[in-house]
Amino acid sequence: MLLCIFTIFGWLSKRLQSRILRGRSPSSLISPIRSSRRKRLRAIALLLMVATAVATACSSNAPPPLRSSFDPTNLDHLVWVRPGEVDSLHPHRTTQIFSWQVLDQIYDTLLAFDREGNIRPNLAREWQISPDGLTLTFQLRQGVRCHDGTAFDADDVKYTIDQAIDPAQPSLTRANWGAIAQVEVLDPLQVKVQFSEPFGAFLSFMADPYASMMCDTTFQAESDQTNTEDKLDVAVGTGPWQVQQWTPSEELVLKRNAEYINYGRPVNNPGAPYLEQLIIRSDSDDFSRLSELRQHDAHLVTEPPLNRLKEMRQDEELQIHLAKNTGQSLFLEFAVSRPPFDNIKARQAVAHALDLDGAIASVFGDLVQRDRCPIAAGVVGHDPSWCDRYDYHYDPEKARALLAELGYGSTNPMQVKLISWVGDRREDLLDVLRFQLAAVGIEADLDVMDIRTLNARVQLENEKTNGEGSFDLMGWAWYDADILYALWHSPGAYGGYQSPELDALLEDTRLIADPKERLISIRAVQAYLLQNAVVIPVYSPGWLWTYASRAQLDGFTIGPFNRPLFNDVRWVTSEASR
Numbered sequence: 001m002l003l004c005i006f007t008i009f010g011w012l013s014k015r016l017q018s019r020i021l022r023g024r025s026p027s028s029l030i031s032p033i034r035s036s037r038r039k040r041l042r043a044i045a046l047l048l049m050v051a052t053a054v055a056t057a058c059s060s061n062a063p064p065p066l067r068s069s070f071d072p073t074n075l076d077h078l079v080w081v082r083p084g085e086v087d088s089l090h091p092h093r094t095t096q097i098f099s100w101q102v103l104d105q106i107y108d109t110l111l112a113f114d115r116e117g118n119i120r121p122n123l124a125r126e127w128q129i130s131p132d133g134l135t136l137t138f139q140l141r142q143g144v145r146c147h148d149g150t151a152f153d154a155d156d157v158k159y160t161i162d163q164a165i166d167p168a169q170p171s172l173t174r175a176n177w178g179a180i181a182q183v184e185v186l187d188p189l190q191v192k193v194q195f196s197e198p199f200g201a202f203l204s205f206m207a208d209p210y211a212s213m214m215c216d217t218t219f220q221a222e223s224d225q226t227n228t229e230d231k232l233d234v235a236v237g238t239g240p241w242q243v244q245q246w247t248p249s250e251e252l253v254l255k256r257n258a259e260y261i262n263y264g265r266p267v268n269n270p271g272a273p274y275l276e277q278l279i280i281r282s283d284s285d286d287f288s289r290l291s292e293l294r295q296h297d298a299h300l301v302t303e304p305p306l307n308r309l310k311e312m313r314q315d316e317e318l319q320i321h322l323a324k325n326t327g328q329s330l331f332l333e334f335a336v337s338r339p340p341f342d343n344i345k346a347r348q349a350v351a352h353a354l355d356l357d358g359a360i361a362s363v364f365g366d367l368v369q370r371d372r373c374p375i376a377a378g379v380v381g382h383d384p385s386w387c388d389r390y391d392y393h394y395d396p397e398k399a400r401a402l403l404a405e406l407g408y409g410s411t412n413p414m415q416v417k418l419i420s421w422v423g424d425r426r427e428d429l430l431d432v433l434r435f436q437l438a439a440v441g442i443e444a445d446l447d448v449m450d451i452r453t454l455n456a457r458v459q460l461e462n463e464k465t466n467g468e469g470s471f472d473l474m475g476w477a478w479y480d481a482d483i484l485y486a487l488w489h490s491p492g493a494y495g496g497y498q499s500p501e502l503d504a505l506l507e508d509t510r511l512i513a514d515p516k517e518r519l520i521s522i523r524a525v526q527a528y529l530l531q532n533a534v535v536i537p538v539y540s541p542g543w544l545w546t547y548a549s550r551a552q553l554d555g556f557t558i559g560p561f562n563r564p565l566f567n568d569v570r571w572v573t574s575e576a577s578r
Contacts, residue, residue: 075571077277078553080564081289081298083544085282086252089235089243091212092164092171097477097544097562100209102280104563105254107212107237110138110157111203112264113479117325117378117560119207122264123152123238133198133513140189145259146215147235147242154191158183159216161193173210175486178202178510198513201482204380208479209563212237240265240273240567254278266559267567274555274570293318293548300549300556306367306425312548321547322367325378327561328477328542329371330426331535335461335470336497340414345402347533349414350471351392352399353440359432360539363425367546371537374484374529378560380515381481381522387537390530399440408441418444419458420473421451424543430473455494462495475542479561481522485510488529497534 086102088094094103112122124138144152161183164171178199184192195202205211215236235243240262241254260272281298283289286305292298294317304312312318332350340346357370371377373387408414418434420426427448434444449457454472461470476483476493489506490498505528508521529535547564549556555568 075573076275077279078275078299078566078569079279079281079297080300080302081281081283081292082302083282083284083286083289085249086246086280089246091160091210091214092169092173095172095210098282101562101564102252103209103212105239105241105278105566106235106243107209107214107239108264109207109209109211109213110140111207113207113266113560115266115560117380117479119203120264122207123213124206125263127203129203129513133200134195136193136195136202137186138191138193140191141263142189144238144261146217146238147257148215148217150215150217151188152213152215152238153188154185155188156213156215157191158185159218160212160214163214164211176201176205176208176210178205198511200510200513200518201480204480204482208561212239241278244277250281252280254280262567265565265567267557267565268555269567273567275566278566290548293550296550299553300547302547303424303544304546304548306364306546309367309546317551319549319551319553321549321556321558323541323545323547323558323562325560326477326541326545327376327378327479328475328545329373329376329540330473330475330538330542331371331374332471332538333458333474333496333535334533335458335464337462338465338467338469340406340416340469341471343406344533345406346414346469348392349399349402349406349440350437350442351533351536352395352402353437353442354433354536355394355436356536356538357394359429359436362432363429364539368539368541371540373537374526374535375481375522376477376540376542379479379481379483381519381526383523386523387526387530390527392533392536396440399442403441410441413438413441413443415443415468416445417447417461417468417470418472419447419449419454419461419470421454422448426473458494458496473538477542477561481509481525484522484525484529488525488534497532502528502534 082098084096084098086099087096088099089102089106091103091107094100108123110122110124111119111127114120123141123144125141126139128137129135138157140152140154140157146152146156161177161180163169165174165177165180167174178201179196181194181196184194186192193202215238218234218236238257238260240257240260242257243252244255245251245253255277256273256275258272262270283292286303289298289301290304290308290312293301293304309320313320334341334347334350336342360368360370369377372384372391373382375382403409403414406414418430418437420430427446430446430448434446437444447457454474458472458474461472476487478486485506487493488497488502490503492498502525505521505525509518509525512518512521541562545562547556547558552572554570554572557565557568559565
């Protein structure tokens with residue numbers, strides 16, 4: 001008995017130490033991070049509970065609990081565990097990736113992206129744009145049905161867009177729809193969208209989950225909810241999955257839409273998903289998610305520990321899935337409201353000081369790719385060979401010369417702050433970058449925080465006119481080069497670099513409707529950003545791009561812009577006996 005107890009607490013001591021040292025919450029661009037203190041308390045409580053249970057088993061000579069096993073007789077559902085929670089099921093009331101990926105399961109869009117990211121028909125079978133770019137007419141498919149059995153038609157499209165652009169509605173996507181003047185129903189299968197000025201990014205937005213089409217019966221369903229304090233989002237769409245039960249902060253259960261017909265998703269299955277249920281849960285600890293996967297409590301997890309991928313690839317019971325063309329990229333940006341980065345030479349010195357290829361390879365190996373463009377791979381306008389001509393290549397001697405021109409040297413190093421957010425081994429990369437900067441005479445103090453704090457901090461740094469200079473490793477994701485407008489057109493996403501010349505170039509990217517002409521304007525913006533060292537592209541595919549599943553799971557794919565697709569998923573029963 002005594003030996004058993006010592007064994008238990010020896011194991012607990014090692015496990016607790018491991019959790020405290022390793023148990024940092026992963027993050028996404030939009031998902032907040034829980035405090036490490038709270039996680040430590042949860043870990044302590046959990047391990048003490050385990051200690052009590054196992055000690056009881058020792059005292060009663062009871063056998064240890066059996067490990068759960070794959071059940072070949074229960075192949076009708078999939079449990080997907082992610083590091084963040086759904087905050088809304090309404091397409092206009094969220095901007096975070098964990099909800100965005102769920103919207104893609106419940107709803108469909110007028111247009112869709114194929115595997116290469118090209119636009120193709122979906123709920124709309126065709127569309128026409130007027131020569132002046134001010135009118136866009138959609139022809140809808142016949143026979144599409146909403147989850148509640150009603151027909152999907154032009155009234156639903158008008159309802160969705162009117163809700164999105166109505167100033168009286170709590171819409172977080174209003175700016176993404178462009179300058180829409182009105183939406184007109186021409187007949188049940190034809191709807192016209194009228195703009196007050198052209199908006200070149202509108203068509204690609206029609207393929208994004210934030211432009212999901214809601215059925216107008218949503219309005220009545222919301223009205224039927226009498227308890228406004230506990231009121232939950234009502235999700236009436238046409239997608240492959242529909243809401244069966246949602247317990248916020250615990251579990252979202254989706255059931256297959258048996259009437260679903262696929263018109264545009266990049267999957268092989270033309271009809272309803274093969275599985276009956278898709279169960280979505282959250283767990284902020286990456287090692288805990290991996291444990292759930294190994295113990296069969298989860299069938300698919302997002303963002304397993306990056307430093308365990310090699311080990312996981314050698315495990316015959318697991319599969320690794322990596323998203324490509326995510327639309328995500330990480331880059332360095334500067335607070336230009338004060339010295340030293342109000343001077344382009346200081347920004348150029350940082351760019352020349354960094355061996356980004358070497359730093360990325362030493363931390364990530366082949367898991368990520370060095371990026372050279374201000375927009376991400378998979379987005380129209382991303383062309384690394386073209387962007388490379390404007391790159392400040394690694395040249396430490398040039399960096400030292402620029403610093404000398406600014407009055408910095410070995411006895412007077414340039415002292416700045418480098419900030420970013422936790423997760424995905426970014427801290428390891430920042431350590432390498434700090435070492436490279438120190439080699440040329442730039443002393444960078446690191447400050448790493450959760451993403452919500454980072455967003456507020458970057459805004460604050462851009463407002464300060466004195467004090468220590470700062471720059472940050474930031475990341476953004478989008479499906480279109482319009483992300484450049486959101487980030488850099490005055491006043492910008494965080495109030496950073498601004499100029500009248502850049503504003504004019506960015507406005508062209510929105511007002512030009514012709515794709516070839518618009519590409520020229522997108523390149524002009526990228527050239528400006530690179531030449532003026534406004535941004536230094538670092539790497540892609542970004543964050544939350546790694547997935548792991550049970551080996552028996554077949555048909556899981558990740559569409560462009562990091563959209564998990566479950567239409568083709570089946571359990572391979574021939575593997576179940578292993």
